Amino acid sequence: MKKYLLFLLVFWVVSIAAQDSMAVKGPKPMASAGSASTKSPEFPGGHRAFVTEILKYFRTYPMVKAEIMSAKAVATFIVDTEGNMVDIKIESYEYKIVRDEFLRALKMVKTKWIPAEQDGKKVRNLMRQPLVFNLQ
Template sequence: MSRIATPADALTYNEIIFQARHRAYGAFDLRQQYRPALTRALWVGVGLFLLGLAAPTLYARLFPKPDLSDQIVLVETDLVKLPDTPNEQPVPIPPVEQAPAVSTVRNLPPVVLPDPEVVDEALPPTTEQLEKATSGPVTAEGTGVDEVIAAPEATGPTATERALDVAPTNHDETFIAVEQQPEYPGGMAALSDFVTRTLQYPRRASTAGISGRVYVSFIVNTDGSLTEVQVLKGIGFGCDEEAVRVVQKMPRWRPGKQSGRSVRVKFTLPIAFTLE
């Protein structure tokens, strides 16, 4: 005879799973408490959400803002009417004075006419008339002092200079680059030979083992002489002074030229000091 199962004999899902397993490891308890813990967490989350929504309303009820309507005092003031601006009469503008007219003499282009038709008005004005009046289409008396405007004096280049397209040159001006650079007599080879023969290696530089280049600048005048000799970049130990001495002993150069004229040109010369 079969036995009918009663509710007391019903097993839960967890009990069925852990029927043949050890329940002391804690997994069984975790499964037993999972659903209740999940339900509690859900209700706690819902409660916190509703509390967050109701927080502004609760704060406004617990801490109401003070009513400042009783503290506002209205002050009535009377507007002051500004005085009316007096009607000022417009300032009269003085009439513009017209410049005095200049006397003119009729001077029209010459027209060839037969002898019977030649009249005095067809003749050009004389020199005496042009001294007292200017040339114009009609003869008229001036209203002011008759002054003949003189032609301005020419201050620019002459016609010859304009034809040659050559501007006047200031001989005191110093150039850096010109059309024809100054040159040592005989060219660069002669210049190198002169420096080699004239240069004396300073004893201090030789003892200290100093070598290098000394850059000397000078101005080649229009007559080829050298002036304003100075060291732009030196190496010391007496080499700078020796380079200046060598430049000062140079003969006259061929001057530089700009537009066919001799001009002052600033020249830079490197002088090498090399130990052998």
């Protein structure tokens, strides 16, 4: 139980910081400074709810079995204009088993996001989600 709580805490703290500092706008150009405001995509219930949803599907036992006690990975995905997570990819990782499990858990999340908006129109938005865990 302690290991799971440590994992959850580290994952949550790192992912909040990453979403605030590492979100990158999607393929459409950003509006100029003089135009209407831009709104980032939002997960229903906030970022904490998103992390909880990922953790609901993320299995740590394959890592324990492989004797991987800590690892890092970074995923990217696009929140489309309908609020779907599409084009989910693992950008960087330390272990293939962690990459595969993180990708599997992200693909299991079916809750729709509230899409990003630019000048009042829904737009696609590229997001990053890090994974950092320590099971020791």
